[in-house]
Amino acid sequence: MSSYGVLPTAARGILSSCRAPLRDASMAPTLSTFQQVRGLKVKTKGKGKNAQPGKKSRGPSEYVQKNLKDMPQWALCDAMRFIRATEVGREPTLQKYELHVRLRTKRDGPVIRNMLRFPHAVQTESRICVICPPNSKAAKEALAAGAVLVGEDEVFEAVKAGKIEFDRCLAHPDSVPALNKAALGRILGPRGLMPSAKTGTVVEDVASRVEMLRGGTVYRERDAVIRLPIGQLGFSPEQLRDNLRVTLGQIRKDASGLADRVNKEIYEVVLSSTNGPGFSLNGEFSSEDSPDTSLMRGV
Structure with missing residues (x-):
């Protein structure tokens, strides 16, 4: 028996009055919804009863292309001159001019895929x-x-x-x-x-x-860009121009063949090489500063 039980009746009454009363259930601490499920946040539209779950944000429907007005562009002969300078000492028949054709098109849609024969063989x-x-x-x-x-x-x-x-x-x-x-x-x-x-x-x-x-060569669009070798490093500017015209003409035909399903158009044409940098072309064959094309035959 506890010591509390052997106390006189009067003493037990005094001690009972000193005991802390039990807390009401309504006063018990409760966790808020945010405390119960930490990190669970749902974006909603509207307020109160009209609140509705928001939609997931999606990326742009088209590939984002840079503004060509803010970057330098080059004539074909000028781009070839700088590219050849970076390939000095390398075998001209093994090093290739490479073309990168950027397209303005949607992300999810059919892609261009075809085969092309050049006027001047590359491979x-x-x-x-x-x-x-x-x-x-x-x-x-x-x-x-x-x-x-x-x-x-x-x-x-x-x-x-x-x-x-x-x-x-x-x-x-x-x-x-x-x-x-x-x-x-x-x-x-x-x-x-x-x-x-x-x-x-x-x-x-x-x-x-x-x-x-x-x-010729087989080419395919990947991430709105078509990449393919377009000429050997020893090609003359006229030979490279011929291959470039045929390539862009064929890509335009491929794009028109998909016009009923998706819109595609050429946005930028970049010329590079196996080991060289890329030069955005402005559509001109030569400029006032271009060297004589007869000096650019072979390497």
Whole structure:
């Protein structure tokens, strides 16, 4: 028994009156909604009963392009002169002029993808493989056009062995079932060499496509920019101008072909090289300060 229980009745009454009364439940501390769920903040529109959850903010629907009025632009001959200065001492047939075509277009939409043949060949050293039935008419025409590897099983075995000694790969429609059965997608896919009808590398006339690839290139729009080699460093200004005109003309045709789905237009054209900086072109061939074009032939 506690000491409290043995006290006289009068003493117990006095002590009871001194005890702190129990707190009312209504006076117990309560946590606010913000204290109970820390960090939970929801933006709302309106006040009171009319408050509604706000929408998530989204980025711009089009790619943001810089203002060309605030940056210098160059004539083609002037850009070539400065680029050549940065490539002094390098092999002119290995170093390339590269073109970067910036587009004004939406972020989510179809992209430009095509194949182009230049008036003056750029990739003269391209090695092309053609997957087609061996000893067929297509195989003979592909070899005559300049393909370095032709056939089916021979190509499949070389690829599986890691001997990928080609830069481009085409396929004849008759060989597509054998290609799918060989399951080379994991090997050729990451290298961009897997033939596909979407990329125009599964064709009936493989010979003409081989000739086109040897004198041209495949290009694709990525993040509103099309990048592709446009000429060898030893090209004259006239040769580079011819390739530039054909390239921009083809890109405009590609953009017009998508006009019913998305609007695309050329915003800026930048010329650079394998190791050199980029120069924004103003559309002029030469300026008053440009050197004589006869002095810019070869390197």
